[in-house]
Amino acid sequence: MKIILVLTGFVLLITFCVFSTSDMVQAKEVLGTGTAALLGGDLTDPEDDGAPDADEGYNAIFSANEEPGFGGGEHSFNVFDNLLGGGNAKWCCGRGGGIPEEGLHVTAEFEVAYVLTHFTVSSANDVPARDPTVWEIQGSNDGEDFTTIFSHDGDSLWDQRLQVVLFEAGDDFDEQTTGYRFFRHVTFNTASNPSGAYFQIGEIEYFGDENLTAVDPKAKLTTTWGSVKNAR
Numbered sequence: 275m276k277i278i279l280v281l282t283g284f285v286l287l288i289t290f291c292v293f294s295t296s297d298m299v300q301a302k303e304v305l306g307t308g309t310a311a312l313l314g315g316d317l318t319d320p321e322d323d324g325a326p327d328a329d330e331g332y333n334a335i336f337s338a339n340e341e342p343g344f345g346g347g348e349h350s351f352n353v354f355d356n357l358l359g360g361g362n363a364k365w366c367c368g369r370g371g372g373i374p375e376e377g378l379h380v381t382a383e384f385e386v387a388y389v390l391t392h393f394t395v396s397s398a399n400d401v402p403a404r405d406p407t408v409w410e411i412q413g414s415n416d417g418e419d420f421t422t423i424f425s426h427d428g429d430s431l432w433d434q435r436l437q438v439v440l441f442e443a444g445d446d447f448d449e450q451t452t453g454y455r456f457f458r459h460v461t462f463n464t465a466s467n468p469s470g471a472y473f474q475i476g477e478i479e480y481f482g483d484e485n486l487t488a489v490d491p492k493a494k495l496t497t498t499w500g501s502v503k504n505a506r
């Protein structure tokens with residue numbers, strides 16, 4: 275009898291450990307739904323005063339490999355227009371032939387490098403099967419070679435429409451020590467890719483610190499040595 279009790283306890287303990295670990299893996303935080311649930315004031319538009327359907331009032335240079343622009347029908351830069359909703363508040367719906375091998379991507383380029391601390395990605399208004407299921411956030415300093423900062427490969431992380439989900443460094447992706455001037459969102463797959471209208475994203479917000487870049491001790495030594503040398 276005692277042995278059975280001990281065994282039962284052991285099984286319960288293991289079950290508890292497995293479930294708490296899987297909870298930690300899915301640590302992303304749901305902030306709510308709709309425009310009011312966005313954090314606001316992200317790096318692309320600290321004043322939240324960018325034009326909803328024109329590239330005016332933003333602090334980043336945007337580019338994309340599908341429908342670049344704020345105007346036009348549901349173009350890609352609508353992920354930075356500070357709005358959640360239908361029509362031109364979202365990026366939709368994917369190009370003919372399905373998602374290319376390089377993915378569908380939209381990039382924000384900044385004047386200085388930022389160490390990414392957290393970001394939000396929001397679902398759009400339409401059918402859930404268009405939400406990204408395989409996607410990444412990447413960083414770069416030349417706009418050509420990108421490093422993966424966050425990656426997801428599995429079910430859609432959104433369970434409601436226009437839902438704002440927060441991802442934090444040290445929790446949902448590695449604590450960052452490198453600053454990047456370019457941040458790129460890349461979608462590699464959705465549940466309905468490649469049929470019909472198969473893709474959509476509502477909004478993306480990036481937050482970072484320009485002073486967190488780890489100082490290379492060697493660089494510091496060189497600087498000190500240089501100033502000592504010059505002083506002679």
Ligand SMILES: [Ca+2]
Pocket residue numbers: 319320321322323324331332333
């Ligand atoms: Ca602005």
Ligand SMILES: [Ca+2]
Pocket residue numbers: 314315316318319354355356478479
């Ligand atoms: Ca914004």
Ligand SMILES: [Ca+2]
Pocket residue numbers: 326327344352355362363364
């Ligand atoms: Ca818009």
Ligand SMILES: [Ca+2]
Pocket residue numbers: 352353354355356357358359362363364476477
């Ligand atoms: Ca938007």
